[in-house]
Amino acid sequence: MTDPGPEIAQRMLALRAHFAHHPVYEQLEGQFERLLSNRRVEVDKGEVREARAIALIGASGSGKSTAIDRLLTKTSGLILPQEGQDHCDVVSLMVPSPATLKSVGRSILEALGRPLRRERTTDAIWELVRGFLKERKVLFLHLDEAQDIARHQTPKEMQSVINTLKSLMQSRSWPVGLILSGMPGLKDLLNYDPQLARRVFPLELPRLSPLGDIGEVRAVVGFYSAEVGIPWEPEATAADVAARLIHAADREFGLLIEMTIDGLEEALHSGASSLSVEHFAAAFSRRSGCIAGLNPFIADEYERIDVRKLLGREGEE
Incomplete structure (x- = not known):
């Protein structure tokens, strides 16, 4: 008798490849496509304008990671990082835990294909981050589990995190948009500073x-x-x-x-x-x-x- 297991496994694999659309995803897709179009036109025209951010918030199991993965892999014409390729539109990574500005900066450099070869200060690391984002012409930086950046931070450290995120979007040489995804604790980070909050388009996956x-x-x-x-x-x-x-x-x-x-x-x-x-x-x-x-x-x-x-x-x- 033929074992049905492999056939069932193949059918389940195909089933899991289906994406169930929902209203919040449609909003996410529409907002990202609008920001992407704006950034591409600005780059083509040589204009430097402040970038914006999208925040997708949801509890564990809400489907936010699947939604972001779908967005980045299915958006038409989006260039993702590949070995040997100089240009990419989006760099995506998970925030390391425990998260500090230094560890997040190091992780971004690794995602950019530019890992640190010697120890540097936090300021020096983020100077490199900004430089390599411009070098690779990155339009958006995606940070998953972004709420961890704000976890266990002192008020002074929290403000440094806020200022660093804003500096990426406000860069006068190469502004970079942000896609922040994470648990409900991400709201605390977004609402900590009104200047950051006004630059963010928030979306929440409801229960x-x-x-x-x-x-x-x-x-x-x-x-x-x-x-x-x-x-x-x-x-x-x-x-x-x-x-x-x-x-x-x-x-x-x-x-x-x-x-x-x-x-x-x-x-x-x-x-x-x-x-x-x-x-x-x-x-x-x-x-x-x-x-x-x-x-x-x-x-x-x-x-x-x-x-x-x-x-x-x-x-x-």
Whole structure:
């Protein structure tokens, strides 16, 4: 008998390649394309104007990293860093942890292909950053997990961070736009200085509503199930499963997509002819290691379950 595992794995890989569009992504895409067009025209005309920033904020599992990756890989004509290539439109990196101005500067230099070969002061590192951003004609710098830049900083250090970010956008020789993505703590950084805040276009990925987003969730699950040729279960139970799925994903859109795909994978492996709540329950159990009583697809009072907790057992705090 042929092992169906490899075929199912290929179908899941194709399924995960699909991108579920949502309103915040459309706003992100539109704002970035506008800023990109402005910067390209300014460069072509030899004009130096202050750049702007976009901030995408969302909790863990909200889908912000997927959204940024989609934006940078699918924007038409966008030049990304490649070995042996002098010019790139965007440089993207994750902020190192623990983050200091010096460590962030070093990471940017590495992303630019210009790693430090000897120790330098923070000011000297950022002077190099500005110089190499201009040399490579970088239009935008993306910092992921940007909230870490502001973590555990003294007021003086925080102001230095703010001033450094503003200096990139305000450079008189080569202004660079910023794309900042991160957890809700990023708001503290953005709101620390009004001069920084007014230069930022903020976008936040909202949490799903167990009431208002039922229809959207049903449509999303229906789309993914249709992609693999497995119909969803009867109309009478779809709303209840959608509500449970929203809670199981802790109301985060990105997690909900992951759990939908996990449920479909369970259905394929079981040879089922339709996607049912049992498949979501099995996928959640596999994911969390919880007992049945703490599985939001099985329990009666599922809203009380802490779905982020692994290996949940009755009576545990």
